[in-house]
Amino acid sequence: MQIFILEDDEAIGIGLTYSLENEGYAVTLAKSVGQAYDIISNNDFALYILDLTLPDGSGYDVCKKIKKKGDLPVIFLTAFDDEVNVVMGFDMGADDYISKPFRVKELLLRIKSVLRRYNKETADGIIRLQNLIINTNEAKVYKGNHEIILTAMEYRLLLILLNNRGKVLSRNQLLENIWDIDGDFVEDSTLTVYIKRLRDKIEEDPTNPQYIKTVRGLGYIIEDDK
Structure with a gap:
Protein backbone atom coordinates (compact mmCIF):
# COMPACT_ATOMS: atom_id res chain seq x y z
CA MET A 1 0.00 0.00 0.00
CA LYS A 120 -14.46 -1.39 3.60
CA GLU A 121 -18.03 -1.29 2.40
CA THR A 122 -20.21 0.74 4.76
CA ALA A 123 -23.88 0.43 5.69
CA ASP A 124 -24.79 2.98 3.03
CA GLY A 125 -23.48 0.68 0.31
CA ILE A 126 -20.31 2.63 -0.45
CA ILE A 127 -17.08 0.86 -1.41
CA ARG A 128 -13.94 3.01 -1.58
CA LEU A 129 -10.82 1.89 -3.37
CA GLN A 130 -8.20 4.63 -3.58
CA ASN A 131 -9.69 7.12 -6.06
CA LEU A 132 -12.73 4.98 -6.92
CA ILE A 133 -16.10 5.17 -5.17
CA ILE A 134 -18.66 2.46 -5.88
CA ASN A 135 -22.22 3.13 -4.69
CA THR A 136 -23.75 -0.35 -4.71
CA ASN A 137 -27.19 0.95 -3.71
CA GLU A 138 -27.40 3.07 -6.86
CA ALA A 139 -25.11 0.91 -9.05
CA LYS A 140 -22.95 3.95 -9.79
CA VAL A 141 -19.17 4.28 -9.99
CA TYR A 142 -17.20 7.47 -9.49
CA LYS A 143 -13.57 8.25 -10.27
CA GLY A 144 -12.75 11.17 -8.02
CA ASN A 145 -15.73 13.48 -8.37
CA HIS A 146 -16.76 12.27 -11.83
CA GLU A 147 -19.22 9.47 -12.55
CA ILE A 148 -17.97 6.67 -14.79
CA ILE A 149 -20.61 5.11 -17.02
CA LEU A 150 -20.23 1.33 -17.02
CA THR A 151 -22.26 -1.23 -18.90
CA ALA A 152 -24.13 -3.84 -16.86
CA MET A 153 -21.46 -6.40 -17.71
CA GLU A 154 -18.57 -4.09 -16.78
CA TYR A 155 -20.24 -3.21 -13.48
CA ARG A 156 -20.92 -6.87 -12.67
CA LEU A 157 -17.32 -7.77 -13.45
CA LEU A 158 -16.02 -4.97 -11.21
CA LEU A 159 -18.24 -6.10 -8.32
CA ILE A 160 -17.07 -9.71 -8.62
CA LEU A 161 -13.44 -8.60 -8.38
CA LEU A 162 -14.20 -6.19 -5.51
CA ASN A 163 -16.08 -8.82 -3.55
CA ASN A 164 -12.99 -11.04 -3.82
CA ARG A 165 -10.37 -8.40 -3.00
CA GLY A 166 -7.00 -9.92 -2.25
CA LYS A 167 -7.89 -13.12 -4.09
CA VAL A 168 -6.72 -14.09 -7.58
CA LEU A 169 -9.70 -15.08 -9.72
CA SER A 170 -9.00 -17.33 -12.68
CA ARG A 171 -10.62 -16.64 -16.02
CA ASN A 172 -12.83 -19.70 -15.51
CA GLN A 173 -14.01 -18.39 -12.14
CA LEU A 174 -14.93 -15.06 -13.71
CA LEU A 175 -16.67 -16.74 -16.65
CA GLU A 176 -18.76 -18.85 -14.26
CA ASN A 177 -20.12 -15.70 -12.61
CA ILE A 178 -20.90 -13.43 -15.55
CA TRP A 179 -23.30 -13.68 -18.43
CA ASP A 180 -24.40 -11.36 -21.20
CA ILE A 181 -27.61 -9.33 -21.41
CA ASP A 182 -29.50 -12.30 -22.91
CA GLY A 183 -28.44 -14.59 -20.08
CA ASP A 184 -25.93 -16.47 -22.20
CA PHE A 185 -22.50 -17.42 -20.90
CA VAL A 186 -19.64 -15.14 -21.96
CA GLU A 187 -16.87 -16.62 -24.06
CA ASP A 188 -13.25 -16.50 -22.97
CA SER A 189 -12.24 -14.09 -25.74
CA THR A 190 -15.12 -11.76 -24.82
CA LEU A 191 -13.94 -11.65 -21.20
CA THR A 192 -10.63 -10.19 -22.42
CA VAL A 193 -12.56 -7.42 -24.18
CA TYR A 194 -14.59 -6.62 -21.04
CA ILE A 195 -11.47 -6.48 -18.87
CA LYS A 196 -9.85 -4.09 -21.34
CA ARG A 197 -12.91 -1.83 -21.54
CA LEU A 198 -13.22 -1.72 -17.75
CA ARG A 199 -9.55 -0.83 -17.37
CA ASP A 200 -9.89 1.90 -20.00
CA LYS A 201 -12.60 3.51 -17.86
CA ILE A 202 -11.26 3.18 -14.31
CA GLU A 203 -7.47 3.17 -14.68
CA GLU A 204 -5.29 6.27 -15.05
CA ASP A 205 -2.98 4.25 -17.28
CA PRO A 206 -4.71 1.10 -18.61
CA THR A 207 -1.35 -0.26 -19.82
CA ASN A 208 -0.07 -0.16 -16.23
CA PRO A 209 -3.22 -0.96 -14.19
CA GLN A 210 -3.31 -0.11 -10.49
CA TYR A 211 -6.75 -1.57 -9.73
CA ILE A 212 -7.33 -4.67 -11.86
CA LYS A 213 -3.98 -6.42 -12.01
CA THR A 214 -3.05 -9.44 -14.10
CA VAL A 215 -1.36 -12.33 -12.32
CA ARG A 216 0.37 -14.04 -15.21
CA GLY A 217 -0.80 -17.58 -15.76
CA LEU A 218 -3.38 -17.38 -12.97
CA GLY A 219 -5.95 -14.64 -13.56
CA TYR A 220 -6.88 -11.21 -12.20
CA ILE A 221 -6.89 -9.54 -8.79
CA ILE A 222 -7.92 -6.33 -7.06
CA GLU A 223 -5.51 -6.20 -4.15
CA ASP A 224 -6.87 -5.78 -0.65
CA ASP A 225 -5.53 -2.74 1.24
CA LYS A 226 -4.27 -3.90 4.60
Whole structure:
Protein backbone atom coordinates (compact mmCIF):
# COMPACT_ATOMS: atom_id res chain seq x y z
CA MET A 1 0.00 0.00 0.00
CA GLN A 2 1.33 3.43 -1.01
CA ILE A 3 1.51 6.22 1.60
CA PHE A 4 2.57 9.80 0.93
CA ILE A 5 4.27 11.89 3.64
CA LEU A 6 4.88 15.64 3.56
CA GLU A 7 7.36 16.56 6.31
CA ASP A 8 10.26 19.02 6.20
CA ASP A 9 11.86 17.86 9.46
CA GLU A 10 14.44 15.36 8.23
CA ALA A 11 14.57 13.35 11.47
CA ILE A 12 10.79 12.95 11.61
CA GLY A 13 10.59 12.14 7.90
CA ILE A 14 13.27 9.46 8.09
CA GLY A 15 11.78 8.01 11.28
CA LEU A 16 8.27 7.85 9.83
CA THR A 17 9.48 6.31 6.60
CA TYR A 18 11.44 3.65 8.45
CA SER A 19 8.56 2.79 10.79
CA LEU A 20 5.93 2.60 8.05
CA GLU A 21 8.15 0.55 5.75
CA ASN A 22 8.70 -1.90 8.61
CA GLU A 23 4.90 -2.28 8.73
CA GLY A 24 4.85 -3.21 5.04
CA TYR A 25 3.81 0.15 3.58
CA ALA A 26 5.53 1.74 0.59
CA VAL A 27 6.40 5.36 1.44
CA THR A 28 7.01 8.43 -0.70
CA LEU A 29 8.42 11.42 1.22
CA ALA A 30 8.30 15.08 0.18
CA LYS A 31 10.01 17.88 2.11
CA SER A 32 8.26 20.90 0.60
CA VAL A 33 4.92 21.97 -0.83
CA GLY A 34 6.53 22.28 -4.26
CA GLN A 35 7.80 18.70 -4.14
CA ALA A 36 4.41 17.53 -2.92
CA TYR A 37 2.59 19.14 -5.85
CA ASP A 38 4.92 17.47 -8.35
CA ILE A 39 4.49 14.05 -6.77
CA ILE A 40 0.73 14.00 -6.15
CA SER A 41 0.00 15.42 -9.60
CA ASN A 42 1.40 12.26 -11.16
CA ASN A 43 0.67 9.61 -8.53
CA ASP A 44 -2.19 8.27 -6.42
CA PHE A 45 -1.74 7.10 -2.84
CA ALA A 46 -3.89 5.14 -0.39
CA LEU A 47 -3.22 7.71 2.36
CA TYR A 48 -1.67 11.17 2.72
CA ILE A 49 0.11 12.34 5.90
CA LEU A 50 0.72 16.09 5.84
CA ASP A 51 2.69 18.40 8.08
CA LEU A 52 0.93 21.76 8.43
CA THR A 53 3.87 24.17 8.43
CA LEU A 54 6.35 23.99 5.55
CA PRO A 55 9.05 26.45 4.39
CA ASP A 56 7.19 27.22 1.15
CA GLY A 57 3.56 26.94 2.21
CA SER A 58 1.03 24.98 4.21
CA GLY A 59 -0.24 21.43 4.39
CA TYR A 60 -3.72 22.95 3.99
CA ASP A 61 -2.86 23.93 0.42
CA VAL A 62 -1.69 20.40 -0.36
CA CYS A 63 -4.83 18.97 1.22
CA LYS A 64 -6.97 21.13 -1.09
CA LYS A 65 -5.12 19.77 -4.11
CA ILE A 66 -5.53 16.19 -2.90
CA LYS A 67 -9.25 16.60 -2.29
CA LYS A 68 -9.70 17.97 -5.80
CA LYS A 69 -8.52 14.58 -7.07
CA GLY A 70 -11.17 12.75 -5.08
CA ASP A 71 -12.30 11.75 -1.61
CA LEU A 72 -8.88 10.55 -0.45
CA PRO A 73 -7.80 10.02 3.17
CA VAL A 74 -5.65 12.72 4.81
CA ILE A 75 -4.05 12.85 8.27
CA PHE A 76 -2.45 16.09 9.50
CA LEU A 77 0.67 16.25 11.66
CA THR A 78 0.56 19.30 13.92
CA ALA A 79 2.65 21.03 16.54
CA PHE A 80 0.87 21.66 19.82
CA ASP A 81 0.27 25.31 18.95
CA ASP A 82 -1.34 24.29 15.65
CA GLU A 83 -4.21 22.48 17.34
CA VAL A 84 -6.44 25.55 17.33
CA ASN A 85 -6.34 25.34 13.51
CA VAL A 86 -7.24 21.66 13.31
CA VAL A 87 -10.92 22.47 12.77
CA MET A 88 -9.89 24.17 9.53
CA GLY A 89 -8.33 20.93 8.41
CA PHE A 90 -11.49 18.98 9.15
CA ASP A 91 -13.50 21.55 7.20
CA MET A 92 -11.25 20.78 4.22
CA GLY A 93 -12.02 17.09 4.49
CA ALA A 94 -9.10 15.85 6.61
CA ASP A 95 -9.85 12.58 8.40
CA ASP A 96 -7.65 12.85 11.49
CA TYR A 97 -4.73 14.68 13.04
CA ILE A 98 -1.96 13.80 15.45
CA SER A 99 0.12 16.20 17.51
CA LYS A 100 3.92 16.29 17.64
CA PRO A 101 5.71 14.78 19.41
CA PHE A 102 3.78 11.56 18.86
CA ARG A 103 4.21 7.84 19.45
CA VAL A 104 4.69 5.83 16.27
CA LYS A 105 2.34 3.13 17.55
CA GLU A 106 -0.40 5.72 17.99
CA LEU A 107 0.09 7.00 14.45
CA LEU A 108 -0.04 3.44 13.09
CA LEU A 109 -3.34 2.87 14.87
CA ARG A 110 -4.73 6.13 13.45
CA ILE A 111 -3.62 5.11 9.95
CA LYS A 112 -5.28 1.71 10.19
CA SER A 113 -8.47 3.27 11.55
CA VAL A 114 -8.71 5.78 8.69
CA LEU A 115 -7.94 3.15 6.05
CA ARG A 116 -10.62 0.84 7.44
CA ARG A 117 -13.18 3.61 7.00
CA TYR A 118 -12.16 4.11 3.39
CA ASN A 119 -11.56 0.57 2.20
CA LYS A 120 -14.46 -1.39 3.60
CA GLU A 121 -18.03 -1.29 2.40
CA THR A 122 -20.21 0.74 4.76
CA ALA A 123 -23.88 0.43 5.69
CA ASP A 124 -24.79 2.98 3.03
CA GLY A 125 -23.48 0.68 0.31
CA ILE A 126 -20.31 2.63 -0.45
CA ILE A 127 -17.08 0.86 -1.41
CA ARG A 128 -13.94 3.01 -1.58
CA LEU A 129 -10.82 1.89 -3.37
CA GLN A 130 -8.20 4.63 -3.58
CA ASN A 131 -9.69 7.12 -6.06
CA LEU A 132 -12.73 4.98 -6.92
CA ILE A 133 -16.10 5.17 -5.17
CA ILE A 134 -18.66 2.46 -5.88
CA ASN A 135 -22.22 3.13 -4.69
CA THR A 136 -23.75 -0.35 -4.71
CA ASN A 137 -27.19 0.95 -3.71
CA GLU A 138 -27.40 3.07 -6.86
CA ALA A 139 -25.11 0.91 -9.05
CA LYS A 140 -22.95 3.95 -9.79
CA VAL A 141 -19.17 4.28 -9.99
CA TYR A 142 -17.20 7.47 -9.49
CA LYS A 143 -13.57 8.25 -10.27
CA GLY A 144 -12.75 11.17 -8.02
CA ASN A 145 -15.73 13.48 -8.37
CA HIS A 146 -16.76 12.27 -11.83
CA GLU A 147 -19.22 9.47 -12.55
CA ILE A 148 -17.97 6.67 -14.79
CA ILE A 149 -20.61 5.11 -17.02
CA LEU A 150 -20.23 1.33 -17.02
CA THR A 151 -22.26 -1.23 -18.90
CA ALA A 152 -24.13 -3.84 -16.86
CA MET A 153 -21.46 -6.40 -17.71
CA GLU A 154 -18.57 -4.09 -16.78
CA TYR A 155 -20.24 -3.21 -13.48
CA ARG A 156 -20.92 -6.87 -12.67
CA LEU A 157 -17.32 -7.77 -13.45
CA LEU A 158 -16.02 -4.97 -11.21
CA LEU A 159 -18.24 -6.10 -8.32
CA ILE A 160 -17.07 -9.71 -8.62
CA LEU A 161 -13.44 -8.60 -8.38
CA LEU A 162 -14.20 -6.19 -5.51
CA ASN A 163 -16.08 -8.82 -3.55
CA ASN A 164 -12.99 -11.04 -3.82
CA ARG A 165 -10.37 -8.40 -3.00
CA GLY A 166 -7.00 -9.92 -2.25
CA LYS A 167 -7.89 -13.12 -4.09
CA VAL A 168 -6.72 -14.09 -7.58
CA LEU A 169 -9.70 -15.08 -9.72
CA SER A 170 -9.00 -17.33 -12.68
CA ARG A 171 -10.62 -16.64 -16.02
CA ASN A 172 -12.83 -19.70 -15.51
CA GLN A 173 -14.01 -18.39 -12.14
CA LEU A 174 -14.93 -15.06 -13.71
CA LEU A 175 -16.67 -16.74 -16.65
CA GLU A 176 -18.76 -18.85 -14.26
CA ASN A 177 -20.12 -15.70 -12.61
CA ILE A 178 -20.90 -13.43 -15.55
CA TRP A 179 -23.30 -13.68 -18.43
CA ASP A 180 -24.40 -11.36 -21.20
CA ILE A 181 -27.61 -9.33 -21.41
CA ASP A 182 -29.50 -12.30 -22.91
CA GLY A 183 -28.44 -14.59 -20.08
CA ASP A 184 -25.93 -16.47 -22.20
CA PHE A 185 -22.50 -17.42 -20.90
CA VAL A 186 -19.64 -15.14 -21.96
CA GLU A 187 -16.87 -16.62 -24.06
CA ASP A 188 -13.25 -16.50 -22.97
CA SER A 189 -12.24 -14.09 -25.74
CA THR A 190 -15.12 -11.76 -24.82
CA LEU A 191 -13.94 -11.65 -21.20
CA THR A 192 -10.63 -10.19 -22.42
CA VAL A 193 -12.56 -7.42 -24.18
CA TYR A 194 -14.59 -6.62 -21.04
CA ILE A 195 -11.47 -6.48 -18.87
CA LYS A 196 -9.85 -4.09 -21.34
CA ARG A 197 -12.91 -1.83 -21.54
CA LEU A 198 -13.22 -1.72 -17.75
CA ARG A 199 -9.55 -0.83 -17.37
CA ASP A 200 -9.89 1.90 -20.00
CA LYS A 201 -12.60 3.51 -17.86
CA ILE A 202 -11.26 3.18 -14.31
CA GLU A 203 -7.47 3.17 -14.68
CA GLU A 204 -5.29 6.27 -15.05
CA ASP A 205 -2.98 4.25 -17.28
CA PRO A 206 -4.71 1.10 -18.61
CA THR A 207 -1.35 -0.26 -19.82
CA ASN A 208 -0.07 -0.16 -16.23
CA PRO A 209 -3.22 -0.96 -14.19
CA GLN A 210 -3.31 -0.11 -10.49
CA TYR A 211 -6.75 -1.57 -9.73
CA ILE A 212 -7.33 -4.67 -11.86
CA LYS A 213 -3.98 -6.42 -12.01
CA THR A 214 -3.05 -9.44 -14.10
CA VAL A 215 -1.36 -12.33 -12.32
CA ARG A 216 0.37 -14.04 -15.21
CA GLY A 217 -0.80 -17.58 -15.76
CA LEU A 218 -3.38 -17.38 -12.97
CA GLY A 219 -5.95 -14.64 -13.56
CA TYR A 220 -6.88 -11.21 -12.20
CA ILE A 221 -6.89 -9.54 -8.79
CA ILE A 222 -7.92 -6.33 -7.06
CA GLU A 223 -5.51 -6.20 -4.15
CA ASP A 224 -6.87 -5.78 -0.65
CA ASP A 225 -5.53 -2.74 1.24
CA LYS A 226 -4.27 -3.90 4.60
